[in-house]
Amino acid sequence: MKKILAFLLCFTVGFSALGQIHDPIQWKTSVEKVSETTYNLVSTATIEGEWHLYAQEVPKGGPIPTTFTYDDEGGKIKIVGNTSEPEGKIKFTTLFGEEGMNIKSFAKKAVFKQEIELVDASVNQINAFVEFIACTDEMCLPPKEVDLVFDLTKATAVTASTDATKEVKTAGEVASKETKKEEKRGLWGIFFIAFLSGFAALLTPCVFPMIPMTVSFFTKQSKSKSQGIRNAIIYGISIIAIYVFLGWFVSLVFGPSALNALSTNVWFNIVFFLILVIFAVSFLGAFEITLPSSWATKVDSQADRGGLIGIFFMALALAIVSFSCTGPIVGTLLVEASTKGVLAPIIGMLGFSLAIALPFALFAAFPGWLNSLPKSGGWLNTVKVVLGFLELALAFKFLSNADLVLQLHLLEREVFIAIWIAIFGALAFYLFGKIQLPHDSPISHISVGRLSLGLIVLSFTIYMIPGLWGAPLNLISAFPPPQHYSESPYGVGFTKKGTASVQQDNHEALPEGAHLMPPHDIISFHDYDKGLAYAKKVGKPVMLDFTGHACVNCRKMEQNVWVKPKVLDVLKNKVVLISLYVDDKRPLKDDEVVESKLNPGKKLKYIGQKWSELQTIKYKANSQPFYVLMNHDESNISDPVGYMPDADEYFNWLEEGITNFKK
Known part of the structure; x- marks a missing residue:
């Protein structure tokens, strides 16, 4: 059963448009004067967007910790204790290993304080530096060092060291609140989708007929109307508790590591294809998929006990009996939710179970409403x-x-x-x-x-x-x-005439390493070096297209934006297109296999890994599509952009880059 549940969880979503950030963590310094010889050196990190900063202590095998090094000015100052840091937030990540680890990090703002004592009163300035790494949930930038300068002549007085501790805590609380606001928006979306899924499950033949059966049970068991309403509420709460427990179980057992980056995982896609086909054939009436009948029998026997325990086991019996209809919906929902964080499966099951529980509880509390229900x-x-x-x-x-x-x-x-x-x-x-x-x-x-x-x-x-x-x-x-991934790129039974067709039929007419991208007839390179060399030869700027075979937004751009005449003219005649597929699973040649700069100790084995790391390190982004216009010296001639469904805006971006190239 555990394996079946694990397979049910193998669902994913496509990539979304990126947010590009340069130098996402900025540092400022200040000084607090506690006494004539005691000071607090304050280092404040301002962290942009979805980036975060790791704590001073991290698990073995994790990222480099945030490390402060202070110059004691040749013994003129004394470093007292360790540098204090905010409370932060412990999050699970798989960036530094497939098994994942829990690491403390900070978002939005982090305030660090180091107490020092002056041995020589003539010291007016203290030098230090901080080493750190900036990461999002999906990628990290290379480690960085920043020099810090503390001017003691501009110190502000504080009454006691407890004030400093209070300020550090407040900064951590503010960061935590900001992070929670961002998470809340995504969780509301999960809740809404799950709620609608619950109503869809309610209309299946495994669930809907059980409503009058449930009402009949409560009508017979309840001695008064108030008792019937109370029992109905307990029944509804029990249904919610069972499904929420399932969401919690998924978060605990599987966690984000088991569901990380499944959109391009071949085996998970194949397994989920087979599972959906089996459930589809079952729904069409070929056979019934049910949990072992002994489970339902044992649960039903417990439901006959009456009281709170009996009501709970009635709710459990509903979950078991309706599995053949709700299983595919619940499994797909759990996987979709699990890719969005640890809390998401719990919130998803809350929404799903609420939609299931409400009708049962309401009709059980007010049985007269049954007359308004359509007949099974x-x-x-x-x-x-x-x-x-x-x-x-x-x-x-x-x-x-x-x-x-x-x-x-x-x-x-x-x-x-x-x-x-x-x-x-x-x-x-x-x-x-x-x-x-x-x-x-x-x-x-x-x-x-x-x-x-x-x-x-x-x-x-x-x-x-x-x-x-x-x-x-x-x-x-x-x-x-996509249209170019077809038997007849220009359509069944259609042969395109003209220069493009001649180029397609005569591969010698194409530049070395180039391909035609039907149906647009854009000359595209999949090799960075060959594409750059050709751009230098013809005197055109380069457009890097970081894309993916399974990238949904990439296909939307190619089919809805690139086809516009003015955009298509630029792509065909004014730039050299280099399309780099970050999910290309073809192995690299032996002489191209190198160690990853983002994850030291790991090798880059696939072509897609090579392009993904290039995008992450050079352009500080890892979402697709991602478009870069650059000169022959590989410098940008305009700011890179991501998913841009407005064709006019995309065309203006292209024209701006071409104009800058000609200057």
Whole structure:
């Protein structure tokens, strides 16, 4: 069961647009005068955005700690004790090892204080330096040293050392509050999605019919209306407690390390594809996936005990019996939430269970409301079948991710679109009543709602058909493989004529190491050195395109922005494009394998690792897409940018760089 749950957790999201920061940590110094001979040297770090600074003590094998070194001026001052630091926050990270570790760090602002005593009263200035490393949750900059100068003549008086301690603590609290504000926004999004997922699960045939059964139980067991309401509330709280415990269990056992960077992990994508296919086939009626019946039997026997314990085991019985319908939803939700932090799975399960618990608790408290519920029947199985079709379509996205990363070209764009056309076409026929599955009830007519949904699905199916002939399909651009990853890059049965076609057919016409990127016909290099050499030869600026095979926003830029005539003209004629895939899993040549500068002791084994480290170290960013316009001396001619869906804004950025290149 543990393995099944682990596999269910293997879901991920695509990359988002980056935030680029230069020198994210700035240092300032000040001095506090405690007495005639005692001073506090105060070093204040201002930390930008999502960056953080590590503590003075870190686990073995972790990052370099923040270290202060003070000049005692040849024995003229005495260093008293250690440098104090804020409370900070302990966070789990896998930046310094696959197993991960808990490290104390600071965000927004950190105040460090060192007490000193003057041995020689003539000293007016103290020199020091701090060594540190700046990191986000995904990357680190190279270690850095900053000189610190403390002017004793500008010291401000403090009444006691306790004031200093209080100030340090306050700074840590402020930083912690700011960090929590940022986390809260993401957690609200997780809660909302989970809440909607809970209502979707509520409408499945495993859950919905249990509402009247539950109401019947509480009606018989409760001697008064007030007791019935109390029992219903306890029942709802029990449901929430069970699912929240599941979220806590996932955070505890698996943690962020097991779910780190799974968007391009081949095996996890393949495993999750297989799991979704199995659940989809189950939803379509081929078989039922249930937990062992002995579990439900034992739990039901405990529910008969009555009282608070009996109510709790009734809630547990609901979770077990409904597993075949809620399992895929809960598993996908847990994985999505787990990639966003330790608290996210707990918040996700809170939202999911709240949506499940509310109807049960309300109808149990007010049984008269049951009359307003639609009757259980064939429509419940229809909901389950529709979910099965959707899961089947989603499954092929994971298989496509694995194929893209490995560049096997087994599931190219036309094949993917054809599979989706078949799946959604079959779903449309099902909704129109032309296809019946094993657990469907006979229907003499279809409802207006079912007809409306069928028309929507049919329209979507027809919309995808031109994609086989090269249509961009902007509505689903994040799902199919990119247009250049196809059997016929210009569309099925279509041969493009002109110079681009001649270049495509005659590889000698292309520069060494260059490729044509259909359907735009942009000459693109995947090798940094060859692309730079060609740019010098033709006298054009270089545009570095840090991208990824499984990068959703990269595909949106290529299909929605690069196709605009004025943007396309620049990319084809005014710059030399070098596309560097950071998730390229092809191995480096033996003579190219080097030690990582970001993670000393580890080797760069894959092409994608090489480009990812280049982007991280040189440009202080690691999200894709990431675009750099640079001169032949590899200096930037404009500020790099990330995901920019506004074509006019993107064109203006390109023109600015080209203008600077010509100066």
